[in-house]
Amino acid sequence: MKAQSLMAAAFASTLIVSGSVSAQDRSDWPESFTVGTASQGGTYFAYGSGWANFVAENLGVSGGAEITGGPMQNMALVHTGDLKFGLTTLGPARESIDGNSPLAPGMKMDNVCAMFPMYQTPFSVTALADSGIESISDIPDGAKIGFGPAGSTSDTYFPKMMDTLGVEYERRNGSWADLGTQLQDGLIDVVAFAAGIPIPAVSQLEVQTDVNIIGLTDAEAEKIINSFPVSEFIIPASTYKSLEEDSRVVSMWNFSIANCDVSEDFVYEMTKLTMENNDKMVGIHKAAKSSVPENYSKNNVLPWHPGAARWFNENGFKIEDSQIK
Template sequence: MKQRFVLFTAFLFLLSSILIACEGTKKEDKNTDKAESEYGIESLRIATGGTGGTYYPIGGNLAKLITDSTGVETNAITSEASVENLKLLEEGDAQLAFTQSDIANFAIEGTHMFEGDKVTKLQALGTLYPEAIQIVTTKEAEIHSVADLKGKIVSIGSEQSGTKTNAEQILEVYGMSIDDVNTRHLSFDDSTTALQDGTIDAAFLTSGTPTGAIEGLKATKDIVIINLEDDKLEQLINKYPYYQKDTIPAGTYDSVENVHTAAVQAMLVVHSDISEALVYEVTKLLFESTDKLGHPKGTFITADKALDGTAFDIHPGAMRYFKEKGISTE
């Protein structure tokens, strides 16, 4: 009798587990069907950057917001950032992507690293926040200006990143090229690890501040972020107007004083084939949930400034949102 009772109890447990699993599958299928019928797509991929930058944490939180709100399963993927992201978008391997505004313009025009490889499926969702060019070194390296980088071992960012182009252009206004430094093509995390180990002398990192990789380095090393002199900033902006002056405020990194540098705009772009309805929802989520993006740069993300520096077509879904908010799209 006791054995029958145990078997009956086990049967009930198994049956309830199957029913719960079936219910979960039905719910998942229902969400998938809803996403497919309303938005014409079941899943999205957001191309971000390395885990030590700013794109990745913001992209991860945005992906969760999109999944929870629309039912479209959304994932943030790591990458080498701007250049690779736009190539992923063009190839259909990502539907949303973070990028520097200057790199997006190169992609649309088919210039610089996109020479003969123009990106045609790219539309803007909006600009987000300034990305400071941070030239990071350690106190023991005794590097005090860009001019001191000559002959040093310097990471200029991954091969497929906008940071590399920023480094080349800043060195240019100082009368140098990347041939004047011993270059390494490292991600943000790898750059700061190499600085910690002493295997490089300095690194260029273009990112929203505070940057996680630099915060990690600061915990173990006394760091220096190099100032750009005002006359060099003027030369840079005159030659490449997509740059702007920027100041990294004292205290952004513990014990580091104000740093005067250049910045480009971070922006979110979208594949032109994504439906107007879905891009509208993503745009609304982004600009009305900045407190849920999990990064201090969220305070810079506002719809009022989202079209500043956008020099190419805005996706119709984003356009609809801005018009509803009374924001000029001219």
């Protein structure tokens, strides 16, 4: 009887969040769904797997996350329909739509639609405190720098940023968790992270050793902003115990994406659930503080999914017909 009561309470809780979803016609809804994320140890995996579970629990559809190579690969997987949902950054999204993805040169990935804004991805550098590296200019020639998984946002843009800043380096790739371990073991000198904050791998490093989280000078930030599709971003000192003051870096926006052919009603309900329950999303990951409707305007790259656009338009956030797939 106790177990039955617990199940009933859980079901009632689900109905409170999902409202009248269960009364709708679900004939065109998928039986299950998978969200393309990125490597373990990064924000995409934590955010994406938590969001998938949140949707599954409240909409009554089996769902989960899949580890991928990150934004660029997610664009390809969602475009082809191998995955129906994913997470991407607007820079890699633009390159993929234009047919400039290194994963499929010449293929214009135009069957990918935006669902909702996630958060900004700061580009930040971490080194061990005993390395003596406290600024970009301190990075020695030939330093081994980990840029994340091959094809990720960091791997796509951070090497070019380092080139722009005159840094000479040896390139290394791997999951964020693996690169964090390599940094701690002295196998690499620097990790160039591009992930929502706090980055799980950095938080884990702080527990085990002393690290320097390196920002940009005024001149460095200006040079990068003038050369890449990024904007200035401030990492609050409260984000990491290693920071004694706010750190200036640059960032790029992330959006959740769906294959444009996925059920309009299903995407509508996913968007509604996410946008109307920000407290639950922040409970999944602190970066979701930016996962609010007002940030829909940050999307200047992807067409909107009709289901997502319907929710935004119903709630006073105007998306023109020309912006909808």
